[in-house]
Amino acid sequence: MSITGPLRIAVYRNLWLAVLVSNVGLWMQTVGAQWLLVAEPNASTLVSLVQTASLAPVFLLALPAGALADSLGRRRLLLAVQAGLALVAGLLTLLTALGDVHPALLLTFTFALGAGQALTLPAWQATIPDLVPRDQLVSASALGSISINAARAVGPAVAGLLIAQAGAAVVFGINALTFVLFAAVLAAWRPDRTSAPRTPEPFTSAVRAGTRYVRHSPVVRRILLRAVLFIAPGNALWALLPLVASQRLGFGSGGYGLMLTVLGAGAVAGAFLLAPIRDRISNNQMLLAAGIGYAAVLAVLGLVRVPALVMIALLPAGIAWVAVLSTINASMQLFLPGWVRARGLAIYQIVISAAQALPALAWGLLADATGLPVALTAAAALMLAGALTLRFWALIDTRTMDRAPAVFWPEPHLTLEPDPRTGPILVTVRYKVSAANAPAFVTAMDAVRRAVQRTGAYRWGLFRDGAGSGTFVEVYLVSSWEEHLRQHTGRLTGADRAAEEHARSLADGPPEVSHLFPATAAPTA
Template sequence: MSITGPLRITVYRNLWLAVLVSNVGLWMQTVGAQWLLVGEPNASTLVSLVQTASLMPVFLLALPAGALADSLDRRRLLLTVQTALALIGGALTLVTALGDVPPALLLAFTFALGAGQALTLPAWQATIPDLVPRDQLVSASALGSISVNAARAIGPAVAGLLIAQAGAAVVFGVNALTFVLFAVVLAAWRPPAGTAPHTPEPFTSAVRAGSRYVRHSPVVRRILLRAVLFIAPGNALWALLPLVASQRLGFGSGGYGLMLAVLGAGAVAGAFLLAPIRDRVSNNQMLLAAGVVYAAVLAVLGLVRTPAVVMLALLPAGLAWVAVLSTINASMQLFLPGWVRARGLSIYQIVVAAAQALPALAWGLLADLTSLPVALTAAAGLMLAGTLTLRLWALIDTRDMDRAPAVFWPEPHLTLEPDPRVGPVLVSVRYQVTAENTPAFITAMDAVRRSVQRTGAYRWGLFQDGAGAGTFVEVYLVPSWAEHLRQHEGRLTGADRAAEERARALAEGAPEVSHLFPAGARPGGS
């Protein structure tokens, strides 16, 4: 399928272009902030702190942001956040234009802008599957990488020229205007009726549900692990590149912008070059090749001082970076069901941000304590070691998993109508299993356990009746009756149905299901 297929959808194309322009502004903002700090004492640490300050809010706020994006109208949420970001960017522009900005104040503004991005990312990424058909999600993910990396190619180059000609305040002002543009496009977009949540979950419950889903999903946990093992050492390049430019190659702001432009150009070219390759190699083969290439580039940055060689090495670095991140992001988009998509993606963003923000500071401190070559070659070794763990911790193949919503649990028949808030609710399911099927049944129920816990249960157990031969009882606790009804009404997928059918095929007859409420629970409305 063509990588540009999603761009034929007018709404997606308009929003994608707005996000591209916003990403350009954010890279201009980053370069402007970093370049203001290059001449400060302890520059290695301060420059690295720009990334930490911009990414740490994602680590702190993304999960609450995901809960909001799954519960509120995403368009209105995005519109509100872009308006606030425009005001913050305008204030930074004014302060910078009036005089020198102390490092602490600059980092505080950077943190505030990062907080806005933390609220934007889950809502935007969760909106994409509503705009693009499922069979084009991989292309949309690649286009997302193109947006980020085209911005990385354009933004720093433009920022370098503007800083040299007009100063950092102009760069910050352009960034503020990009938020205004995004807000205008959002205001013009009218989503189809019915896309906003009808019965939003309570905020605290929604946050817990998102965390619970990831905790009990081996597929998501493995995706997150692969992201950390690549990004933590790989981020040494982004954190230390301004210092490579100024201290090892003797470049000014324009040269640094050119280096970032080369990286971005490699990433954009990679997105197009990788599209036909994906049909012939597995995701794990892609990650292996990209990790080896990126490790080699880190070694070149640490050991070589020839500008032309370093510039050439940055091209495959951009390609490898986009190969890994687009593969991982698409894997998340394709696997997560709609009801928890924003929360799952927000946890992904938390992990990605943490894998960039915390190691960025560590690489800066290591470079200060030792030298740039030591820090970069150490990152190269760590990258290679992490890549080789693919033999142990490969991405789980999900191509045959049915991720469509599946409503297959029968409607509960109760003699009372409990208040939806009552809880906890104890659900018990009684099975009869022959002796020869018992080992296979116990194994099959492990997949049922993960399914039930992903979708709402916080305790689960499988017990055998000591008095009844072949009688097994599955029991689990759900926080409230409303939470259990959500399991019935759309949280389960076709893959969950298949797991349950495998277990029930090993039992005799239909299982007996009971719902137990706290003693004295009142009927709804009383």
Template sequence: MSAEHSTALTATPSAWAPLRVVAFRSLWLALLASNIGTWMQTVGAQWLLVEQSGSDTLVAVVQTASTLPIVLFALASGALADTLDRRRLLIAVQSFLFGVGVLLTVLTLAGQMPATLLLTLTFALGAGQALTAPAWQAIIPELVPRSQLASASALGAISMNLARAVGPAVAGVLIARTGAGVVFGLNALTFAAFTLVLWRWRPPVAGTAQAPERFAAAVRAGGRYVRHSPVVRRILLRAAFFLVPGSALWALLPLVASRRLGLGSGGYGVLLGAVGVGAVAGALLLPRLRARWSVNRLLLVAGVVFAVVLAVLALARSEVAVVAALLPAGVGWVMVLSSVNAAMQLFLPNWVRARGLAVYQMIFAGAQAAGALVWGALSDAYGLVAAHLAAAVVMAAGVLTLRWWPLRDTTGLNREPASYWPEPHLELDPDDHDGPVLVTASYAVGPAREEEFVEAMEAVRRSRLRTGAVRWGLFRDGEEPSRFVEVYLVPSWDEHRRQHAGRLTGADQEAEERARALADGPPDVSHLLSAR
């Protein structure tokens, strides 16, 4: 069975099912309003710089300023979302964003908004968004059943792309009539509205069986999980291969609108709206496409479509041709990003979900930030045509890599939490922060099963490193060749206790049982505590 068929089986019959949950619907609508305001803010900032400056790079850097904070703060924000009360964190962040939005509005209306200050405040707004995304994504499983996670992810894509369709069009009209200051003010109001909805939402009280992780330890644990998870790394790679060249569309579109087509802010809003309309259509078509195509074929088709669109943007000289090209660009954009986002949501276990999604957001934003800077500089040096054609070539090259680096099929992997290790009974009473802890497990393996056992322990190695170990090794006793000793080092007793309860999944259990079945009886396990 292919990965997309597995996704289809786990999805609800209706793509709109999560909206029947009152809490999810209220927060989704508030986030939609905030996303619309964000796109209005982006258009306002870009158009203000188009009017103030003739630099292609400076206009493109608006996207860099808004996405770079996600690269810098994503993993930390994911750790905060996994360790703090997510509702209170979101309320604090939205209040901060409201304050920045008010400052941006007042200074712009007063005519005191130079390019450097505009980019600085855009960076501050991006920092707030970096703190918002992991917390919001992580509370979705608290709002809807797991069977509706795929539909909730698709609704997130619809929200973002509906905002892309509406926000730029509204911003274009307002900028033409009232100026960018009013647009910035409306964006600030959306933050206030989101804060109000969060304030009224009362999530169910969670159990308190386990204390939150310490912040620094949580950051390190999130990084270890991603580093030792081949599935997550492959998802991130596929996202980067699409986003770096795809960012050329967003970075250079205001220059295509103003310089090549001679459009004002309203016309630029129409172009961005065309991408948004295509993206909404793509989100609605995606369930049917997933039922017919493999996820890798979806990525292939979307990449080819986007490469063709970039080539058309390099050569087209009429507004009609550009709009016609931007509609399928929106479809391709949402096909790729909804697929990889859903894959992350469904694969990541609960304990590290926010941190894993934060790394995804970091790649998402970093690829766009770096790409925007590169394509803007290339356009400054060689012109819009060369920049778009270069991006199309890079996109096509990325599509070709699907042959060697496709998304991995995770069909049948059990991602539910599993607590199957026996509780250790120690004569000593270590403190949670004591460490490091050296765990050894001694296996007796017959000669006929030695090679197969060593191979099976490779999956165990990845499990140990994902869930807390910083070092792992498998050794053979020189005096007793049938005895194999697994050794792994965990930073603290608290980290090891979390391996016992909360971090392991059904897939980890299956990997360990597969290795243990090749040994003669259960292993002899010891916990060695640091003597210092």
């Protein structure tokens, strides 16, 4: 399948281009902020704090942002955030032009812009499956990697030229305009209203639901594990590359910039080269090849001091990086159902950021203590070991899973109308199962348990009658009546329905379902 397939969809193409321009603006913003600090006392610390101020909001705001995106609507949140970012960037431009920006204020503005990006990313990532057919999501993920790497290559170069000619204020002003452009494209987009959430979830409940979904989803946990096993050792390249350039190859800033360009070119080329390969090999074969290739590159960086060979090695590193991240990202988007997609992707972004930020410090400390060759060789060994764990912890293929909403639980029939906030609710489901089917039934109910807990239950159990009557009772607790009704009206998927139908096929007849309310609750007639 062609990687450019999603770009034939006008809405996606327009938004992708707007995001690309915005990414370029963000890299320009980063270079401009760093340039304003290079002449300050303690410049090394201040310059590094620009990256910290940009990334820290991800840990604080990504999950709340995902909850807001799923509850309030992704387009609405994106529009509001882009408007806020344009105002912040515009104010920074004005103050810079007036000469009133000092380091603490600049870092504060950088943090505010980072917060806006932390709010933007989950909503944008969760929007993509609404714009692109399911069979083109892998291509869309690769296009996202192209956007990031192209911006990394173009943004700093353009910023450097503009700062030299006109000053940092111009760079900040262009960044502000990119937010305006993104907002304009969003405003022109008219999404299908049926895809928006019908009743917004309470914020706290929405955050809990997102974390609960990931906790009870083995598929998501496996995806996150594969991401960490690749990114944690792989980030040694990004963390130590400036030192490789200066200490091992004798490059100046121009040579380091060229190394980044080669990496970016490899990533962009890889996105195009991998498209036909994906039709011939499995995701796990792709991850294994990428892990082995990336480990080889890390070893070359640590052991080889020939600039030409190092430059050549950086090309497959870019290819491997985009191969793994696009595969993992697409697996997440394919698996997460629409009602929790932004929250699940927010947790994914938190894990990705942590897997980059924390190991980067560790690789730096190891390099200071033992030298670059030892640190990079250790990263190569860890990368290779992580790739070999695919035999035990393979990435689960999500491409053929039915993740469409499935409303198949019958509507509860009550004589009283409870307050939606009433809770907790105890649900009991009573089955009759023959002795011959009992072992298979217990095994099948494990998939039911995961579905029920992913979608709302915080306690679940399966019990059998000690009198040997063949009666099994499934019991679970949901925090409120409103939360349980959400299970009935769209949280379950086609795969959940198949799992439940399989379990019920092993029982003798349909089960008996009861809904029990707290004895102190006062439902109204």
